[in-house]
Amino acid sequence: MNWISVFADPNTQWILFGSMLLGLSSGVIGCFAYLRKQSLMGDALSHAALPGVCLAYMVTGTKSIFFFLLGAILAGILATVSISYITRNTRIKQDSALGIILTVFFGVGIVLLTQIQHSHSGNQSGLDKFLFGHAASMIQQDVYTIAGISVVLVALCILFFKEFKLLSFDQGFAKGIGLPTILLDQFMMLLMVTAVVIGIQAVGVVLMAALLITPAVAARYWTEKLHVMVLVAGIFGAISGFVGTIASSMVNNLPTGPLIVLAATVLFIISVLFAPNRGIVAKAKLRGSVKSDFKTVAHQGVKEKSL
Amino acid sequence: MNHVWIILIGALVGSSCSMLGCFLVLRKMSMIGDAISHSVLPGIVIAFLISGSRDSLVMMFGAAAIGLVTVFLIQMFQNSGVQSDASIGVVFTALFAVGVVLISLYTRQVDLDLDCVLYGEIAYAPWDTLHVGGHSIGPKAVWGVGASFLLNVLVISLFFKQFKISTFDPALAAALGIPVVFFHYLLMGLVSISTVASFESVGAILVVGMIIVPAATAYLLTDKLSTMIVISVLLSIISSVLGYYIAFLLDASIGGTMVVVAGVLFLIALFFSPKGVRHHVKFSHGA
Numbered sequence: 001m002n003w004i005s006v007f008a009d010p011n012t013q014w015i016l017f018g019s020m021l022l023g024l025s026s027g028v029i030g031c032f033a034y035l036r037k038q039s040l041m042g043d044a045l046s047h048a049a050l051p052g053v054c055l056a057y058m059v060t061g062t063k064s065i066f067f068f069l070l071g072a073i074l075a076g077i078l079a080t081v082s083i084s085y086i087t088r089n090t091r092i093k094q095d096s097a098l099g100i101i102l103t104v105f106f107g108v109g110i111v112l113l114t115q116i117q118h119s120h121s122g123n124q125s126g127l128d129k130f131l132f133g134h135a136a137s138m139i140q141q142d143v144y145t146i147a148g149i150s151v152v153l154v155a156l157c158i159l160f161f162k163e164f165k166l167l168s169f170d171q172g173f174a175k176g177i178g179l180p181t182i183l184l185d186q187f188m189m190l191l192m193v194t195a196v197v198i199g200i201q202a203v204g205v206v207l208m209a210a211l212l213i214t215p216a217v218a219a220r221y222w223t224e225k226l227h228v229m230v231l232v233a234g235i236f237g238a239i240s241g242f243v244g245t246i247a248s249s250m251v252n253n254l255p256t257g258p259l260i261v262l263a264a265t266v267l268f269i270i271s272v273l274f275a276p277n278r279g280i281v282a283k284a285k286l287r288g289s290v291k292s293d294f295k296t297v298a299h300q301g302v303k304e305k306s307l
Numbered sequence: 308m309n310h311v312w313i314i315l316i317g318a319l320v321g322s323s324c325s326m327l328g329c330f331l332v333l334r335k336m337s338m339i340g341d342a343i344s345h346s347v348l349p350g351i352v353i354a355f356l357i358s359g360s361r362d363s364l365v366m367m368f369g370a371a372a373i374g375l376v377t378v379f380l381i382q383m384f385q386n387s388g389v390q391s392d393a394s395i396g397v398v399f400t401a402l403f404a405v406g407v408v409l410i411s412l413y414t415r416q417v418d419l420d421l422d423c424v425l426y427g428e429i430a431y432a433p434w435d436t437l438h439v440g441g442h443s444i445g446p447k448a449v450w451g452v453g454a455s456f457l458l459n460v461l462v463i464s465l466f467f468k469q470f471k472i473s474t475f476d477p478a479l480a481a482a483l484g485i486p487v488v489f490f491h492y493l494l495m496g497l498v499s500i501s502t503v504a505s506f507e508s509v510g511a512i513l514v515v516g517m518i519i520v521p522a523a524t525a526y527l528l529t530d531k532l533s534t535m536i537v538i539s540v541l542l543s544i545i546s547s548v549l550g551y552y553i554a555f556l557l558d559a560s561i562g563g564t565m566v567v568v569a570g571v572l573f574l575i576a577l578f579f580s581p582k583g584v585r586h587h588v589k590f591s592h593g594a
Binding site for chain 1: 332335336337338340341345384387388389390392393394395396397400401403404405407408411412513515516518519520522523526527554557558559560562563564565566567569570573577
């Protein structure tokens, strides 16, 4: 394997850096989404971003990440508003509302995508990559943008840590002490949409949700404290981004997205098995020690009785 | 003739998915349908690599098995303290990623296209015909989807009462001696089989659309389960016919347009049905 050449190439270094920052920021944001029981919202948002991205491309005719961001944010806001409108005003539950919005938006996106493929020729090749992601096709400017936005996202999460913490654990209390919960809610959604949009290019629409969910769930196994969880999820996300991108650049013809997701999944499985207190091994050990304790106690009890 | 075949395939996919969708929507498990339709991908690829052909029953049952594994894994993580939607997210994305990697690794052996996985190629389905004794007896897709449709109709009409009770009141069903868990997994097995059968024609995500959207629309129109199933099947047939013609006019993805039409029908029901927005708002003002 040509490990050294992979690291020596400055272009690859940038891409690696970009996907690590991407993993970091989505891991951090995913923690709040997980605690607020909105994990699948990331899934819905990433699918809903597709028509926005396609429309942005159709209107501007360029593959500029800023216009994509704009289109996807508009589509994302429309999606979240529709989901909450449906759940509030009809008897349809949130999961079905999510599913409806996800599939219908994605259907619109696919229709637009085929329109683009049929009308413009040649220049649309990059758009296909949005479905599964292809980090290697990112140009340096994209990487700068991704890195910059990721840093801003993480900084905002640190800045609003207290508010987000309160919102995640006790929304009623947050409202009671005068926090603008609806505004914060929308703000957090905006952060999630942004993370999804910058992630789409590296991971793809379909698997972007995993980058938000999996590191956060894995981190939950290791700790009971929010700040530790956010830190661990960020690190897990960064490691997955690193490993996935390296693997994708070494083996030909492999899309980056699935590899990053698989790396995150391996970390998740390790967490499920070996995390202290919550992991399967730790639980089995605890059960074993309780059992042996009980045995000795029961044995003594029998002895005392027989005496 | 091809128009007829494509519309027939679309209508069969729609009916068999939306029939099951009614139960999923009522059980608040819509997203499990989403998860299964993604996670059968590695099952399909592995079966494909082993058997080397696309039209084997083995493939269908392999995928159904993976579907059940998905449900089992989701349940397992849920029981160990992970939130339900997060465990759905972790499981299906991981399996889907495995599927995509397998397809990319064995592109030469696997005659499956990544784009096809997502939004299907119903337009080419009529040419892939099935031959018996030298005579063409129609497209393979019609037989595959038709078989899964008949299977769904058969199982649901046989066990309608059991499905109904265990959907609306699982505790009562258990008390009556109905094996609730068995029917849960039976339903999930049917969802997996329908997904696999519909996979090539409309693609993973659009299968989910046909599972959730017509059923949710029907949910806004009636209070009766049997009526809901009939309405959702009719809606899915309407969306596939209309969707096909609109796609034909616009030269767009057929599967995508079908789901968009289903979405438009949902929107109409949302605003104008007696159980839609207006009624609901009035009701909540009165109460």
